Amino acid sequence: MRSLLLTTICLTGSLALVACNNHRVETTDLSQQSTMEMPVAxxxxxxxxxxxxSWRTVVKGNKLSVEADFLKPITVVVVGSANTNGFEYESTVNGQPIILNIRKNICxxxxxxxNEFIATLSYAGRTYQGCAVAGAIETAPT
Structure with a gap:
């Protein structure tokens, strides 16, 4: 009788361990989050x-102003997105996509x-590297 009781206790304990090991805990890995729309304002x-x-951009609200050697000065409406790596702003200029990517990293x-951010500007199949700072710093009138 005693061995039957010990066998039952061991079997019950083993089943409990198996049940615990098969239990899946849901976690959120922030580094795997997809890009989501953000309030660009x-x-x-x-x-x-x-x-x-040479190039310079200013993002303020949903507007992106661009001054560059390869593009006439222009201001376009952008769609902004954010993820754990930084911010991205997208639009189209002259039928070509223009993308400004800003990542939190010393530059x-x-x-x-x-500077507090690394910046990458992509336009017409070319990518230009640079830096960025928080805030919209307008150029002084000349």
Whole structure:
């Protein structure tokens, strides 16, 4: 009788362990989150670069202003998105997609200054590297 009781206790304990091991806990891995629409009115950035070609962009609300060696000065309406890696703004200029990607990472510009973001501007099949800072910094009138 005693061995039957011990066998039952061991079997019950084993089944409980199997049940616990088969239980799947749902977790949220933030690094695997997909891109989601964000309220673009809540963010503003100034991005710039001088390698290969000079360029400068200002994002304020849902507007992206671009000044570049390869494009006439223009302001377009953008769609913004955010994920754990940073921000992305997209639009179309002259039938070509234009994408500004801003990632939180220290960036040293051509003058040796440290900036809080890395910026990448893509237009007409080309990609231009640069830096960015928080806030819309307008150019001084000349």
């Amino acid at each position: 809540s963010a503003a950035f100034t991005a710039f670069g001088n390698k290969e070609k 040293i510009d051509d003058n040796g200054y440290q």
